[in-house]
Every structure is written in structure tokens, then in C-alpha cells.
Amino acid sequence: MPSVKRWKLQCLVLCAVLIFMARGGRAQDHIGPYPPADIEYGSRIFAVQCSTCHGLTGDQVAGVNFRSGQFRHVFSDADLRSVVTNGIPGTAMPPHKFDPPELTAIVAYIRNFGSFDLQNVTVGDASRGRILFNGTGNCASCHRVNGKGPRVAPDLSNIGALRTADLLEKSLVDPTGAMLPINRSVRAVTLDGTVVTGRRLNEDTYTVQLIDDQERLVSLEKSDLREYTVIKTSAMPSYKDTLNSQDLADIVAYLLSLKGTK
Numbered sequence: 001m002p003s004v005k006r007w008k009l010q011c012l013v014l015c016a017v018l019i020f021m022a023r024g025g026r027a028q029d030h031i032g033p034y035p036p037a038d039i040e041y042g043s044r045i046f047a048v049q050c051s052t053c054h055g056l057t058g059d060q061v062a063g064v065n066f067r068s069g070q071f072r073h074v075f076s077d078a079d080l081r082s083v084v085t086n087g088i089p090g091t092a093m094p095p096h097k098f099d100p101p102e103l104t105a106i107v108a109y110i111r112n113f114g115s116f117d118l119q120n121v122t123v124g125d126a127s128r129g130r131i132l133f134n135g136t137g138n139c140a141s142c143h144r145v146n147g148k149g150p151r152v153a154p155d156l157s158n159i160g161a162l163r164t165a166d167l168l169e170k171s172l173v174d175p176t177g178a179m180l181p182i183n184r185s186v187r188a189v190t191l192d193g194t195v196v197t198g199r200r201l202n203e204d205t206y207t208v209q210l211i212d213d214q215e216r217l218v219s220l221e222k223s224d225l226r227e228y229t230v231i232k233t234s235a236m237p238s239y240k241d242t243l244n245s246q247d248l249a250d251i252v253a254y255l256l257s258l259k260g261t262k
Contacts, residue, residue: 034111037164037166037169040124040165041164041252045105049096069114073088084096100161104164124251129255136243143155152198153199153236159255165252172238172251185199190226196212197212205222
């Protein structure tokens with residue numbers, strides 16, 4: 001008897017899914033909440049790139065109302081990415097060339113259009129962020145931007161085209177938690193006892209290349225090492241307690257503006 005009940009329940013669930021699909025619905029392919037930093041960044045992109053047609057209220061196109069979640073061609077985040085990227089043939093919706101972080105931000109904002117209150121959000125200022133980056137934040141003492149600055153830390157010239165607002169914010173408040181494995185420093189000790197530390201650039205089975213703390217490019221044969229350690233804690237300080245929320249938002253805005261030299 002329990003197996004019969006289970007079979008009936010499965011049939012009911014399958015019927016519900018088929019009805020939902022027949023009506024054009026698909027599950028939204030996003031798990032968990034959208035990061036506030038991405039939503040905020042998306043709101044700024046939307047205001048410049050999308051509001052001309054959709055309006056700041058998101059309801060200026062017939063049959064579309066972002067605030068109420070009404071779409072004509074979108075049922076999932078993947079659909080939304082496709083429509084924004086490719087446009088909709090035969091309509092006024094054109095294709096757009098957005099970097100992956102920009103596309104992530106636009107999706108996050110549109111998905112939260114009805115609950116996100118711009119009046120209560122601090123939108124960062126990229127110009128002020130640049131001043132903080134080079135001044136109080138002391139970021140320019142380690143990072144290189146557009147051909148200027150040291151190489152002891154990752155080059156940030158095109159970081160705005162690679163990382164989302166949420167990840168950039170996390171990098172500022174929790175550098176170790178947000179650090180990518182490729183950006184981890186290494187400590188090597190050669191057979192004669194020489195200690196070499198620096199930022200890893202490349203590594204394979206037999207060799208490792210790095211930039212040491214004197215900005216020298218060093219290539220080491222692993223067979224010539226008696227000790228090799230990957231350092232999993234970031235040398236970058238956390239700005240969680242040294243910069244206020246406005247300062248952090250400004251620096252994130254500046255980093256997002258870095259798309260590389262044209």
C-alpha cells in the first residue's frame with residue numbers, strides 16, 4: 001500500500017511539472033540570495049544601458065514589468081542572460097556586449113527589481129575610489145594598474161571585467177577567504193638553504209615561476225628544492241575595520257571601472 005501511495009504522489013508531481021512546462025514556465029536557475037553588491041552594480045548599469053527603453057521603473061515595454069516579475073521571453077536566469085546578450089529578433093530588444101561580471105550584475109538587479117530600494121543604497125563613486133586606492137587604502141603600493149605600479153601583487157588593470165562586485169567587496173574585507181589559488185604566494189628553500197618567497201605566476205610538475213618581493217622573475221626547478229610551501233593566507237590586509245562602508249563602495253566602484261587599456 002505505501003508503494004501505491006508513493007506512485008500516486010509521483011504521478012501528481014509529474015503532472016504538475018508537465019502543466020507548468022506547458023504554460024512556458026521553467027525553474028529559475030539560481031540558488032540562494034543574490035549578493036547586494038552585484039544588485040547595486042546592476043542598478044547602475046541598468047540606469048545607463050536599459051532604462052532608455054524599459055524606464056527606471058522597468059515597466060515601459062508592453063508585456064514586461066520587472067517590478068512584478070512579468071517577462072515575455074524569460075523564465076530563468078539563463079534565459080535572461082541569453083536575451084540580454086543576444087537580443088530578441090524581430091523586436092526592439094538589441095543584443096548587448098557585456099563583460100561576465102556586468103551580465104551577472106544585471107541579472108541580479110532585474111531579479112530583485114521589485115524588492116531593491118535604490119533610495120536606501122549607497123552607490124559608490126569611482127573617482128573617489130581611485131583617490132582612496134592610491135591614498136588611504138595604499139593599494140597602489142602593491143598592485144599595478146594600466147602599466148603603473150609594482151608587480152608584487154596581482155595586476156588589476158582589467159579586474160572589472162573579471163570579477164563581480166560581490167567578489168571585489170569580499171576581497172577587501174576578507175582577502176584570504178576571497179583569494180584565488182593562483183594568487184597564493186609560495187615559500188621555497190633551495191638545496192643550499194636559500195629562501196625564496198613571492199607571488200606564484202605559473203607552476204607545473206617540474207618547475208614553478210614566481211615574482212619575488214624584489215619584483216624579480218624567478219624560475220625554480222622543484223628537484224633543486226628541499227622545501228616548497230604554498231602560503232594560503234593573503235598578505236593583503238583586511239579593510240573591514242579601517243574603511244567605512246562608503247569608502248569600500250567607492251573602491252569597489254573604481255575596481256569595476258578597470259576594464260584594461262583600450
